[in-house]
Amino acid sequence: MTYVFVFEVGLAALLLAIAVWTIVVRATFAAIVFFMIYGLLAAIVWVRLFAVDVALTEAAIGGGLTGMLMLGAAARLREIENSGEKPGLPMRLAAGMLCTLISAALGIVVFSLPDVAPTLAPMAKANLAQTGLGNPVAAVLFAYRAFDTLLEKVVLLLALVGVWSLAPDRVWGGVPGFRVYAQPSSILVFLAQLLPPIGIMIGVYMFWTGASYPGGAFQGGTVLAAMWLLVMIARLQPVPAISLRPLRLLLVVGPVIFIAIGLLGFVLADAFLAYPAGYSKPLIIVAEATLTLSIGVTLGLLVAGPPEWKTQQ
Amino acid sequence: MTMANFLFGAAAFVLAMVALGLFSVLRGPRDADRMLSAQLIGSGGVAVLLLLAVVTEMPSIVDVALMLALLAPFAAVAFLRDASSSQIKSPDATDHA
């Protein structure tokens, strides 16, 4: 199938060209636009590698949240754009040589991978029925390597604590400095009223379908976060103060329930995060549902940034 | 030519159009033009994904396209927030002065 080959070579070449432009283009804004397109093409590459779960994650993060984060940061840094001088030519040549060497070494590694690739796919497939799930990636995330997933959620919360701790003392517990429209136009308000109900539905669908088909808690949570940010940016809802108790509760409910289910494993099964036979699917669904909510709130607050005001503006 | 080949050919063609669209991101000249190019390229990516979903008979790829389509307006909304806040603040400042 030569058409497939033409398509894939074109895709790879385009991805590389965009990466080059992201790095060398002079205007920061253009670099960010290239980076967003880079995420889009990366999602297509993941589809070609038959990793649709990864493609969904890349599309959700690259499509909505990264763009919002980077454009916001670039707008704040606009005054000092293009400041700072590039290192001299010898330095750049040396860096270029080093990077070429690293790329070449990795390329040789790719080329000399063993012909019979080591794989855990048969084991993942063989035990899939026991988990009650149909999606092997979800089984890895929530059954075989559930501990990793738990720690990943803790990392998200730690990152949020890190972001918050960068606020000056006088505004601790205050309102994040997420920039919203000064005067949202009627068309934006329309968008912010129309899209979130659909987005919430798709977020729930992502988490629900994730048990059997590609999708899952993280992809669903990312959609929820994007919808929340849209509502805040159009000033339909105020940006909440981070000391708000219900908000803090939402942040931790997912991980806490996940840990509780894990501890239950000591009693009902024989290990931490082990599910009692026959109950694994409902337990995983409960954990995923609450995690979707917590991930949504955490990601939204991560993009909203550290507190900048003591009270509502 | 089989149907699969035709659809892959169409996907490659749309991808080539996306590549051409990249030049308008480079050229600009204004940030608004760059944003428009990104929007157009996003539609191209959605079209490529839909073609791939049908040709490889993996319906879950449509979900990836759905995700991209749903989140398509977000970058532009963020961009126009930054464009409008700087635009609206400056007349404000002159009022106070």
Add this chain to the structure above:
Amino acid sequence: MTLAFDIFTVVAVSAGSFFFMAGTVGLLRFPDTMTRLHALTKVDNLGLGLIVVGLLPRAEGLLGALKLLSVWIFVQLAGAIVSQLVARVARREGRHT
């Protein structure tokens, strides 16, 4: 019957790809932001629209077809709203400079 559907798919997807080309050429050749907006709408409405219509006979059941159509509607919605917002900024900037 299958042949008729296949011909339909080939014609519609080809026409959609043509509008992708038209939109990209417009993006590169049109002189200012406002006319480039015009190019964008061709891609969102007709380019992606015709490709979606062409793929409908090959969709997996009614639900699959509905999903394809909803992808198109989302992209149209995003395109329409982003065009409005970008046009506002472009007009304001045009007046100020």
Add this chain to the structure above:
Amino acid sequence: MNSATLFGFCGAILVGLGLFGLITNPQLLRKILAFNVLGTGVFLLFGVIARRGAAAGLEGDPVPQALVITGIVVAFSATTMAVVLLLRLYQETGEATISPDDTSAGTDGSRS
């Protein structure tokens, strides 16, 4: 050359490109972007290993795929953290760059 090897080479080159941007661009925001390009390259290498592990009726080994999903989440949270740190640095010092002559600027106490 099959598609897994093709995208594997692509990932290898992306790692080099990202590293080059990380070293040579003085602006910190651009360094963060470059680091994300590098990260995607590493993820792609993982994806190639997953694709090559296709067996038992699955099109890829789900274990590396799940690791990449976790990786993308962690990379995003690290990116937000880095961006916020950068904005705070700008608030404090009015600068957001690292230039080759930074060491001299630091020692003569022009910034605190």
